[in-house]
Amino acid sequence: MKKLKVGVLGATGSVGQRFVQLLDGHPWFELGALFASERSAGKRYKDAAPWVLPSEMPEEAAEMVVKPMKAIGTSSTEEIAVMFSALPGDIASVVEKQGAQAGCAVSSNVVVHRMEEDVPLVIPEINTNHLALIAAQKLKRGWDGFIITNPNCSAIVMTLSLKPLMRFGMKSVHVSTMQAISGAGYVGLSSMAILDNVIPFIGKEEGKMESEPLKILGTLEGSEIKPAPFTICASCHRVPVMDGHTEAVWVDFEEDVSVEEVKKAFLDFKTDIKTPFSPEKPIIVREEEDRPQPRLDRDAGNGMSISVGRIRAGNVENEMKYIVQGHNTVRGASGASILNAEVLVERGYI
Ligand SMILES: NC(=O)c1ccc[n+]([C@@H]2O[C@H](COP(=O)([O-])OP(=O)(O)OC[C@H]3O[C@@H](n4cnc5c(N)ncnc54)[C@H](OP(=O)(O)O)[C@@H]3O)[C@@H](O)[C@H]2O)c1
DSSP: OOEEEEEEEETTSSHHHHHHHHHHHHHHEEEHHHHHOOOTSSBBBHHHSOOOSGSSSHHHTTTBOOBBBGGSSSGGGTOEEEEOOOOOHHHHHHHHHHHHHTTTTTEEEESTTSSTTTTOOHHHHHHHGGHHHHHHHHHHHTTTSSSOOOOOOOHHHHHHHHHHGGGGEEEEEEEEEBBBBGGOOOSOOOHHHHHHHOOOOOOTHHHHHHHHHHHHTEEEETTEEOOOOSSEEEOOOOOSSOOOEEEEEEEESOOOOOHHHHHHHHHHOOOOOOOTTTOOOOOEOSSTTTOOOOHHHHHGGTTEEEEEEEEEEETTTTTEEEEEEOOIIIIIIIIIHHHHEEEHHHHHHH
């Protein structure tokens, strides 16, 4: 199969650099264009991107000249089939639409379009059927292309772990996150703010954690998503870990569920997605009493698997609690968008 040309919007940022790294050698996609702000446009990528590990910068990308956003839809970018987006929200709200108007499939990491009713918010192991919204979106907006999104980094990790538990009937979920520094972007937090510290506030994060999973786990009725019928209460915190979000989750079930039943539900969870970025085991159960840990478990399944552990009964009736961990810039961001784009190809949307 001839490789499809793809572009990265916000290629010089924390998530954008991860896109460039993960797309290197991809069997279906090849980098066709890298986009960033006017500050970077016109520079070679290796001079514009503050690469965290210089030895890992793909050679193909290093010499590419960064393009400004205004190049979208011009003859210099007409071959781009997929635009991956890692832009700040305000810029993305304009630029992603330009990409879709120009006929691209925009696979976005960004919050702005996630909760719009005609935009699929997808974790392929859970809700590829929501891709049916694409037809309604194209019709309504008159675009040749379209936008699909993946959830917030913490929401992806938790939602994947909730999916196998849906069969028991859930009343409510409480979650407390311990989120890595890379989630705050390349400029992010100053070292003086985060070293030897925990920051008990991440702007707008709790709202995303409380709403996005309900759309993903919701049911498609016609061209609408009916949200899943339980509540989520989140408390989000930044901790001095480079990569990998860890989350403590408490689930209140409709009825009594045992530790063994929860563990078996995680172990039995399978995926029918068979694309290059799809992990063989989306959920890995860690048996050791002190796992999962970001340093030990974030790279499981090339960063695309989540790990669960410490499954135990809570203090109130019908409550279970566990820890879940996942790589925030791979499973939680760039890898998630790439997996979504692979599924679009596999299902004939591109
Ligand atoms: N970090 C994560 O783990 C994570 C996870 C999920 C989702 N996200 C979302 O992904 C997006 C990117 O996050 P990030 O952490 O990678 O941010 P970041 O490191 O700050 O990178 C921002 C990117 O956007 C470009 N940009 C900034 N202002 C621009 C403008 N006015 N016009 C055009 N381009 C502009 C920057 O280009 P220059 O280098 O030229 O300034 C850079 O390439 C955000 O919406 C974030 O919420 C992040």
